[in-house]
Amino acid sequence: MKLLLDLFLIFARVGGFTFGGGYAMLPMLQKEVVERRKWATHDELMDYYAIGQCTPGIIAVNVATFVGTKLCGFWGALFATLGVITPSIIIIMIIAAFVSGFQDIETVTHAFNGIRAAVVALILSSVIKLSKKSLVDKVTAVIFLSVAALSFFTDLSPVLFIIVVAFISLAINMIKARKMKGGEKK
Secondary structure, eight states, X not given: OHHHHHHHHHHHHHHHHOOSSHHHHHHHHIIIIIIISOSSOHHHHHHHHHHHHHSSSOHHHHHHHHHHHHHHHHHHHHHHHHHHHHHHHHHHHHHHHHHHHHTTOXXXXXXXXXXXXXXXXXXXXXXXXXXXXXXXXXHHHHHHHHHHHHHHHOOOOHHHHHHHHHHHHHHHHHHHHHHHXXXXXX
């Protein structure tokens, strides 16, 4: 029961103190889930993000569900998911009650502009951390650069990138495995 409560509270804190969506949550998730709690490895968290990108729904909710499932099955998924969405629901309900008065306040506009800039910096920091662990050879570097370029200059779906790269990676690994088997037979 303590682990379920911890899942709820950690994901509630992540959900309540990050702005900008699932990618903005990555630095906090890395710190809480990977470094402090050791509930997942960096690689597992990256996998959860990749899968979360391909599956319907919000990335943060998907990641919370994956981590919760890993730790405590269905109940872990439920508590982690409720934790990550509860702060948003409360904040949205409060903002919705006052939205007509908020949107024209200059101070609020400036605050959100600052928050957006900070979110970009946090996402960039996470990208740099993840790239150090993900770009392990020339092939992964080429994949990264190709997907980055295509995502900047086209409107292709991120899901398409992930599916295509998964097949390319499988093909490359199959070719490597055949070469190794061929080398062993000689």
